[in-house]
Amino acid sequence: MPKQRLAERRSRGIVLIGLIAWGFDLGMRALEKRLVPWKGRA
Numbered sequence: 001m002p003k004q005r006l007a008e009r010r011s012r013g014i015v016l017i018g019l020i021a022w023g024f025d026l027g028m029r030a031l032e033k034r035l036v037p038w039k040g041r042a
Helices: 001-037
Strands: none
Touching: none
16 A cells, blocks of 8 residues: 555544544533533532
């Protein structure tokens, strides 16, 4: 494989991992809102 291809795959992988983490974060926030309704209220 040429070096260009490897760099492309690597950067795509990094972006993919970032998107998965972002989606996971949003999902966890939504779950937390549902399961812990008293959080953030004084």
